[in-house]
Amino acid sequence: MTTPAVEITxxxxxxxxxxxxxxxxxxxxxxxxxxxxxxxxxxxxxxKTTTLRVVNTLLPVQQGRVTVFGLDVxxxxxxxxxxxxxxxxxxxxxxxxxxxxxxxxxxxLYDVPRRNRAARVDEALAAMDLFDAAxxxxxxxSGGMIRRLELAQALVGDPALLVLDExxxxxxxxxxxxxxxxxxxxxxxxxxxxxxxxxxxxEADELCDxxxxxxxxxxxxxxxxxxxxxxxxxxxxxxxxFRHHAGIDLAASGKEGIRDVRRSRAxxxxxx
Amino acid sequence: xxxxxxxxxxxxxxxxxxxxxxxxxxxxxxxLQKLRHDHTELLTRTVQPLLWLLVFGQIFSRIRAIPTxxxxxxxxxxxxxxxxxxxxxxxxxxxxxxxDRDAGILTKVMVTPTPRQAIVAAKAFAxxxxxxxxxxxxxxxALLLGVSxxxxxxxxxxxxxxxxxxxxFFACLSMAIAGLAGTRDRLxxxxxxxxxxxxxxxxxxxxxxxxxTWLQVVSHVNPLTYLVDALRGLLIGTPAHLTLDFAVLLGAxxxxxxxxxxxxxxxxx
Numbered sequence: 001m002t003t004p005a006v007e008i009t010x011x012x013x014x015x016x017x018x019x020x021x022x023x024x025x026x027x028x029x030x031x032x033x034x035x036x037x038x039x040x041x042x043x044x045x046x047x048k049t050t051t052l053r054v055v056n057t058l059l060p061v062q063q064g065r066v067t068v069f070g071l072d073v074x075x076x077x078x079x080x081x082x083x084x085x086x087x088x089x090x091x092x093x094x095x096x097x098x099x100x101x102x103x104x105x106x107x108x109l110y111d112v113p114r115r116n117r118a119a120r121v122d123e124a125l126a127a128m129d130l131f132d133a134a135x136x137x138x139x140x141x142s143g144g145m146i147r148r149l150e151l152a153q154a155l156v157g158d159p160a161l162l163v164l165d166e167x168x169x170x171x172x173x174x175x176x177x178x179x180x181x182x183x184x185x186x187x188x189x190x191x192x193x194x195x196x197x198x199x200x201x202x203e204a205d206e207l208c209d210x211x212x213x214x215x216x217x218x219x220x221x222x223x224x225x226x227x228x229x230x231x232x233x234x235x236x237x238x239x240x241x242f243r244h245h246a247g248i249d250l251a252a253s254g255k256e257g258i259r260d261v262r263r264s265r266a267x268x269x270x271x272x
Numbered sequence: 273x274x275x276x277x278x279x280x281x282x283x284x285x286x287x288x289x290x291x292x293x294x295x296x297x298x299x300x301x302x303x304l305q306k307l308r309h310d311h312t313e314l315l316t317r318t319v320q321p322l323l324w325l326l327v328f329g330q331i332f333s334r335i336r337a338i339p340t341x342x343x344x345x346x347x348x349x350x351x352x353x354x355x356x357x358x359x360x361x362x363x364x365x366x367x368x369x370x371x372d373r374d375a376g377i378l379t380k381v382m383v384t385p386t387p388r389q390a391i392v393a394a395k396a397f398a399x400x401x402x403x404x405x406x407x408x409x410x411x412x413x414a415l416l417l418g419v420s421x422x423x424x425x426x427x428x429x430x431x432x433x434x435x436x437x438x439x440x441f442f443a444c445l446s447m448a449i450a451g452l453a454g455t456r457d458r459l460x461x462x463x464x465x466x467x468x469x470x471x472x473x474x475x476x477x478x479x480x481x482x483x484x485t486w487l488q489v490v491s492h493v494n495p496l497t498y499l500v501d502a503l504r505g506l507l508i509g510t511p512a513h514l515t516l517d518f519a520v521l522l523g524a525x526x527x528x529x530x531x532x533x534x535x536x537x538x539x540x541x
């Protein structure tokens with residue numbers, strides 16, 4: 001049997017670790033199969049980012065068990081990090097470095113051997129359609145270019161698991177399409193597993209083989225987008241599926257979503 | 273499809289220190305690249321120490337209120353101001369790590385297989401490089417003011433190493449406080465509280481012997497005192513305890529890197 005890319009069993013996470021604080025993640029069980037694009041969906045506060053941050057070793061496993069390709073993240077954090085590429089929610093590159101320097105930096109952090117480092121950096125930049133802009137300061141890039149540069153940084157180490165936290169938040173529709181195209185192409189070329197969070201149902205529908213709907217730290221439903229929609233009815237959307245399982249409209253989290261967009265744009269402004 | 277073995281590879285005992293050195297080098301290179309693209313900070317950092325030497329130094333030389341033995345007060349003060357500039361450059365360095373956290377950069381680096389200590393060691397290196405910039409301007413100005421500074425390149429090199437170690441330690445102290453404080457505003461507050469006491473409870477401006485006893489005790493546990501002592505010994509030839517000075521600076525920096533690295537995780541939780 002193939003080892004799952006991610007296996008989460010009984011995960012509970014409370015910020016501050018205090019028992020009477022309501023859990024950000026509350027008894028989550030999930031399995032992400034190797035090679036699939038898996039989407040964690042839900043409104044802000046659903047526990048998606050917290051789950052992701054436990055998987056990528058930024059947060060400790062307080063209760064439960066999390067493995068990445070069979071490695072326990074609590075016991076083998078460094079080995080797990082060797083398998084990961086990560087793009088956080090915020091637009092986060094060094095604006096004072098060129099695009100090439102930004103990618104070369106992560107190539108060094110992932111121990112890409114010196115003899116083929118330059119070629120790997122060029123390859124990652126070309127895959128993100130940034131080769132021509134590679135020697136410009138990243139501070140001069142648009143939001144969509146910064147996001148693609150971050151994908152290049154995450155890819156240069158040839159990760160087995162690519163973790164994307166709200167990869168298109170704050171981007172305009174054209175830039176969003178550009179990111180989706182690259183994620184699809186990477187997956188097709190490299191066969192890597194992609195674990196992403198989003199609160200855009202359209203994004204989940206477009207990109208994901210499997211989605212897990214989270215609400216208040218718990219799993220509300222999981223399956224392929226097509227299966228989840230078919231189970232509800234002939235014309236159901238993922239939005240309807242979410243409303244059915246969580247009892248609320250995802251759009252109700254719109255204010256929080258706008259806050260995220262503002263934060264990302266503010267970062268982009270600072271970089272520029 | 274990607275296939276990954278579940279058993280973690282066994283690392284030899286040399287692997288962790290080698291990884292620490294490699295990652296520190298990679299991150300230090302980024303710090304140098306950032307400085308290369310924007311080096312205005314290196315220039316602005318020289319203004320304040322110059323004012324200290326030109327205004328404070330010259331006035332207190334004329335007053336002759338501070339006993340400095342066979343050397344002039346300006347000569348006595350010059351290494352003190354170099355050490356002070358290293359302190360002032362480094363003590364707010366924690367703000368950079370908080371900015372990196374707020375910008376998502378720290379989070380991204382911490383998800384790579386990079387030891388936490390390498391992240392702070394590279395920042396300490398960057399503080400050291402910035403701490404050196406006032407030296408380049410201050411030494412020629414001191415020479416113009418008649419201060420006799422050594423021309424021995426080995427002593428100058430050793431002084432530069434001492435400045436980098438001192439700045440590195442204070443940067444680590446600042447990053448450790450950043451790990452505890454969590455926000456820029458709080459860190460600024462702590463930095464303001466710490467800077468002047470560290471400066472005044474050292475031998476930068478006056479000899480330890482003229483301090484009240486309690487302040488002498490504080491100055492002996494203050495790494496700035498050892499930095500000033502080393503710089504005076506190396507640059508103007510006053511009696512110094514160089515072995516002890518470098519041992520304290522090295523030890524303090526090593527402990528600082530370890531502690532601030534251990535506290536780094538708190539910033540991203």
